[in-house]
Amino acid sequence: MKMVKKYTGVMLCVAVSLSLTACGPQESSSEKTSSKGSELVVWEDKEKSIGIKDAVAEFEKEHDVKVKVVEKPYAQQIEDLRMDGPAGTGPDVLTMPGDQIGTAVTEGLIKELNVEKDVQSLYTDASIQSQMVDQKLYGLPKAVETTVLFYNKDLISEDELPQTLEEWYDYSKKTADGSKFGFLALFDQIYYAQSVMGGYGGYIFGKDKDGNDDPSDLGINNEGAVKGAELIQKFYQDGLFPAGIVGEQGINVLESLFTEGKAAAIISGPWNVEAFSKAGIDYGITKLPKLENGKNMSSFIGVKSYNVSAFSKHAELAQELAVFLANEKNSKKRYEQTKEVPAVQSLASDKAIMKSEAARAVTEQSRFSEQTPNIPEMNEIWTPADSALQTIATGKANPKKALDQAAETAKGQMKAKHSGK
Numbered sequence: 001m002k003m004v005k006k007y008t009g010v011m012l013c014v015a016v017s018l019s020l021t022a023c024g025p026q027e028s029s030s031e032k033t034s035s036k037g038s039e040l041v042v043w044e045d046k047e048k049s050i051g052i053k054d055a056v057a058e059f060e061k062e063h064d065v066k067v068k069v070v071e072k073p074y075a076q077q078i079e080d081l082r083m084d085g086p087a088g089t090g091p092d093v094l095t096m097p098g099d100q101i102g103t104a105v106t107e108g109l110i111k112e113l114n115v116e117k118d119v120q121s122l123y124t125d126a127s128i129q130s131q132m133v134d135q136k137l138y139g140l141p142k143a144v145e146t147t148v149l150f151y152n153k154d155l156i157s158e159d160e161l162p163q164t165l166e167e168w169y170d171y172s173k174k175t176a177d178g179s180k181f182g183f184l185a186l187f188d189q190i191y192y193a194q195s196v197m198g199g200y201g202g203y204i205f206g207k208d209k210d211g212n213d214d215p216s217d218l219g220i221n222n223e224g225a226v227k228g229a230e231l232i233q234k235f236y237q238d239g240l241f242p243a244g245i246v247g248e249q250g251i252n253v254l255e256s257l258f259t260e261g262k263a264a265a266i267i268s269g270p271w272n273v274e275a276f277s278k279a280g281i282d283y284g285i286t287k288l289p290k291l292e293n294g295k296n297m298s299s300f301i302g303v304k305s306y307n308v309s310a311f312s313k314h315a316e317l318a319q320e321l322a323v324f325l326a327n328e329k330n331s332k333k334r335y336e337q338t339k340e341v342p343a344v345q346s347l348a349s350d351k352a353i354m355k356s357e358a359a360r361a362v363t364e365q366s367r368f369s370e371q372t373p374n375i376p377e378m379n380e381i382w383t384p385a386d387s388a389l390q391t392i393a394t395g396k397a398n399p400k401k402a403l404d405q406a407a408e409t410a411k412g413q414m415k416a417k418h419s420g421k
Contacts, residue, residue, distance in 0.1 A: 038314055039066040040321060043094040045074040045304065051334035052325055059324050065317065074304060075100075081109050085311035092318035093325075095142065098130030098303035099372040105133045106376050111308045113137045113319055122328060126371050127343035130303040133374070139305035140326040141343035142334065146299045146369045147192065148361040149289065150258065150272070151265040153282045161265075164290045165196065165231070165297060168265070172240040175264065181242065184254050185267040187232040188246045188393040190220070190385035191300060192267060194370075197228030198298035199291045204373050204381060215377040215414055220385055221403035229392055229399035236393045246393045258283075269302075270358045273339060285357045287365040296368040303343065303372075335359075380413035 044052060049069045056067045072080060074095045081104075084090035096104065104110045115137060120128055127141035151161060162168045162183075172182030186192045194202070201224025206217030219225060235241045244253040255272065257263040259279035267288065276283055288297035306322040308315055324330065331342040335353055341362050342353070353359050372378070388406035391397040397405075 036064050037066075038317075039068055040093065040314060040318055041091040042067060042069045042321070042325075043072050043077050043080075043091040044069050045095055046071050048338050048340070051338040051340070052330070053337075054333060055325055055330040059321055063317065063320075067321065078104050078109060081309060081311075082107070085109065085309055088311070090311050091309055092312040092314060093322050094307055094309060095304055096139075096307055097372075098127075098141075098301075098305060099374050099378055101131060101138055101305075101307075102133055102373075102375040103379060104307070105138055109310055110138050111310050111312070111315055111319075113139065113308065113322070115140070115319070115323060119323060122345065123343045124345050124348070124366075126301050126366070126369070127303045130301070130371055130374055131305055131307075139307040140322050141303050141305050142326050142331065143304040143338075143340035144343045144362070144366065145270050145302045145304075145341065146362055146365050147195065147267050147269050147288065148358070148365050149265055149286050150268050150276065151284050151286070152258065152261060152263070153284055154261065155264040158284055158286075161286070162289060164292055166292045168289060169231075169235065169240065171264075172235070173238065176240045178239070178242075179262065181257060181263045182240065183235075183265045184241060184245060184257065184263050185235075186245060186250050186254060187235065187241075188250060188386065188389045190382065190389060193229070193232055193385075193389050195267070195288060195297040195299050196232055196291070197225040198370065199295045200224035200228040200293065202226075202228055203370075204378070205375070213373045213375045213377075215375060215418070218407050218411060220381065220410070221400070221407040225403055226400045229389070229403060232389070233392050233395070233399060237395060241393075246390055270339070270341065270362055273358045285361040287361055287368070299365055299369045300372040301366060301369040304340070377414045377418050380410050380417065384409040384413070 042056070049071050052069065056069060060067050070091070075097055077094045077096055078100050081090050081094060120137065123141050124144070127144050131137055131139040131141060162171050168183040175182040187196065194204070202222055203219035205213040205215055206219060208214040242253065242257070244250065254263070254266055255268070255275070258266045259276060259281055261281070288299060290296050306326050308318045308322055312318045328344050328346060331344045332347060332350065332353070334340065335342050335347070339356065339358065341359050347353055348363060384406040388402040391402045392399050
């Protein structure tokens with residue numbers, strides 16, 4: 001799942017004076033001195049290291065250190081850190097999805113950051129909150145993403161775009177013939193289905209009095225979630241979605257249908273901008289449609305961040321590098337190379353960035369988005385919810401029964417794995 005596999009003034013060069021102190025075990029003065037000439041290891045996302053090449057070179061020159069950049073799929077880096085960290089072969093700085101932060105903190109894999117409030121205030125509220133656990137900061141956001149609507153201009157013009165999901169249903173009824181389709185989405189996955197269920201009042205976790213995710217309040221099977229799932233089921237039952245987009249290979253089928261010109265519109269994310277461009281598709285991008293209740297379809301905000309490994313021998317220097325890579329200037333440079341939308345507030349109206357249709361769409365959709373829960377209990381939601389949605393998609397269970405079972409399973413797993421916290 002791409003979020004997993006789940007946003008941004010004219011630029012000013014800002015000189016920020018940072019007072020950085022290491023969290024956890026403090027580095028002694030001798031350790032700080034020994035950092036000179038040492039090597040830091042950064043795990044960057046696949047095919048994204050070009051975005052920090054110049055920043056790394058500048059940091060190396062300023063601090064007289066070497067920085068080795070290794071590309072790894074960002075959603076898998078925590079898994080690798082569990083083995084490589086204790087072995088002494090892990091990174092000093094890594095990148096990860098915001099929804100993994102809580103698990104990483106619970107397992108003691110990443111360090112709390114001691115970063116000045118003026119640095120934290122550079123970022124959008126949602127992105128910086130994704131890095132917080134119990135009001136403590138564990139990372140700095142480098143990019144934000146959320147799902148948007150891609151449409152094929154050769155099949156449907158901007159003026160013809162249905163404005164609601166229900167109108168897309170009607171459009172698909174007229175155009176889908178088994179080999180070509182109108183609108184497609186991976187609604188057998190909660191990451192995408194929550195856009196519909198959330199718009200009708202479904203939610204993953206409620207909030208406690210402090211505004212934190214409350215795992216005791218589960219909303220994946222409430223009245224709104226069931227109503228959203230009933231609408232989702234209609235797309236499958238009425239043959240508007242091909243059977244092939246259910247299950248693990250669904251994402252490949254969906255993307256292939258779009259790049260082959262066999263789907264007028266799909267829900268995807270900015271991670272596919274380059275791939276769709278290379279495929280020669282004349283596409284447009286816009287926010288997700290509304291629902292019949294007048295609310296816009298919601299979506300999860302995915303945040304990529306720089307985090308400091310708990311196993312780093314140069315934690316203070318690693319934190320300084322993370323701050324440097326994620327600052328305003330380098331965030332814009334990174335966007336220019338990777339097209340990933342920065343999390344820096346001032347860049348939300350940057351003229352160069354807002355020339356991008358994808359960046360504009362992500363920014364607009366972010367207004368209707370919700371933060372992907374980053375507490376460890378979220379790990380117990382994905383599989384039961386996806387399993388329920390697949391039975392809904394294939395017609396093996398009605399939405400209420402399927403979602404009730406998912407909620408029961410998730411609660412059982414949370415009790416078994418997290419009740420001792």
